[in-house]
Amino acid sequence: MKIISLDTSGLVCTVAVTEDDRLLSEFSIQHKITHSELLLPMMEQIKERLSLDLNTVDAIAVSAGPGSFTGLRIGVATAKGLCLALNKPLIAVPTLDALAYNLYGNENIICPMMDARRSQVYTGIYTFVPEKESEDQHEVFYKMKTLMPQAAMSVAEIADRLNKIGKRAVLLGDGIPVYRDKLDDLLKVDYILAPPLANRQRAAALSVLAAEYFRKGKLADTDSFAPEYLRASQAEREAKEKKARTVKIREMSAEDITESAALEAASLGKEAWTEKQLLEACTRDDTVYIVAEKAGRVAGLCGVRNISGEGDVTNVSVSAELRNTGIGYMMLTELLKKAEGIGCRDFTLEVREQNQPARKLYEKLGFVNEGIRPNFYDDPDDNAVIYWKRNTND
């Protein structure tokens, strides 16, 4: 199986051709010249030196992101063009996975970091686990295990995660020189800096992973594929913030009950509370109820009830058109703050296992998954995930 692989996601422009277990060519340049001017001339060189008939290639592999927005597009547009012209499949490998694969066989914690500006990095956490096909064999294979899939986060957060794992880590990627001092301050675990032969994107590593993808049939759509940027454009981020700013977060009053009940009914269906239940709940002394008001209408609500120091969070809903605009986060932050005022120390809630957006929101707020209540919900059937946010030390 012959694969042409390319990666222009970072500072290095790198191209490789692999065939089964042979690396036929690898060409990397890390210099000032732009990837747009380098990539195709490098491929031309490789093609000429290998006398490569492009029609004998089985697939084109590309770094799928994250990375420099423009860099990613140069790579992806080139790969898509090659696939279209040669009528070959496209393999898209997450950038950080491929970067971690540079350290094949390393049983330490592997943490690649790419500079994402604004004190953030694109990062992930990996390790290699030895495996044997059977006990009486001596040949060992390494399997790359993803401990944290690639994401954009602050340097402080990734350092915190590495500290929690508590094992020696190998650091690599173009984010390391940028945040070296900061990392040295923050890390409480021993760390190793990968040497230059492995500390930047290498198309050969991408190609080996790509071959694995190919064997498993994990192919990308050559027409619709777009890079994974892990970050919205600045204009979109600003528009979202502006939208969130026009929302007023305040305590629920009796006048909000009708609209709140309607909102609950629309978003929770038969699990929704009635007006009477809501009115009773929000007028008690041991509860706090918060609404998000937009353009004079109730656009979201949530509540908490204090049960001997434990805050039971209920009735979280946001109107459909305002989901994923940060309203949930704003409401809940305010709710937890106010709840502490009535004596809640720890918080708990239940959510449908399938409700990924809500679960992501709770996790962002510091809630931890502590268990499952099987088949708790019906229509459709679903488990309940029990979340806790504990502020007291047991």
Add this chain to the structure above:
Amino acid sequence: MDNNHENIKRRTDEDGVIFMSIKNEQTEALQESKDEDINILAIESSCDETAAAVVRNGREVLSNIISSQIALHTVYGGVVPEIASRKHVEKINVCVRAALSEAGLSLDDIDAIAVTYGPGLVGALLVGVSEAKALSFATGKPLVGVHHIEGHICANYIEYKELEPPFMCLVASGGHSHLVYVKDYGEYDIIGQTRDDAAGEAFDKVARAIGLGYPGGPKVDKAAREGNPDAIAFPRAKTSEKSYDFSFSGLKSAVLNYLNQAEMKGEEINKNDVAASFQKAVVDVLTEHTMEAAEEYNCKKVAIAGGVASNTALRERLEAECEKRGMTFYRPAPVLCTDNAAMIGAAGYYEYLKGNRAGMDLNAVPNLPLGDRERRYHGRSSN
């Protein structure tokens, strides 16, 4: 007066991007392909339209595909480069594939690949350039780099099979205002250009100021039809007696001042009158300069190109002025005035005939000057 004979197949994707396949009478009645025919596959991605086309012998459009993102940018009041670039990379293969299949050709039937490499938004241009280079590399077909504005001018060759240089061409769009003397195929002299805002930019800014929204060109055009063009006397900027250059920022400021003053005095403004009067001021200057230049260069042929060339008042006015002087007026159909790849195929064809070829190191050049051969294939841009 307009040659609106196209038949546009249109569908809107789930992401709000409008996919168009444009056919005209001529495309419908195409002759069988001959061996000596030159088929160019052209790609354009300089702003917010992803486009691909197949053009035969520089004048016959076999297919013309445009994927327009305009709806995605409207909420931001203008084109957001990062959003545009992201959509290009998503849509580029779909457009190229559609262009080939609508033309009934495969890549084997293509003689060269032409691509816009400037001027424009660097991130947007890079998508088309990268795709075109990959296609050229994989097929061994020659690559031709095309200047976006030269493409606009060449839209006239598609509309008018008989048109040949020399002629005078007014190019006016959101990013450009040029008066170009087309000496020969691929030979352009810029004899006038804007010193500040492009004509289309002025339309966008004024449209925003009077609350018509984005895109400004068509909205001002429409409002102006209901207004009195002589209601308000906005200035006609003359840069100097001898120059054919334009300046629209003074006019734009005059409109903004007028609006401010009206607001301070608590006077109701008539949007349609403002639109009509502003538009007339722009049209006056564009027409006057074009006519003077055509006379000086002894041109019997006058053409227009670019997005602003769709403006009805400008088209009517130039038509009338040309008729007065016994000149022939050429104006491409509105769909050929917007950004499209068919025009890039036309321009690319003449570049191809001249033997101009781009290397695999072709880069996007966001501020590529018109007719500058030296920088053509050795431009540098930052990415």
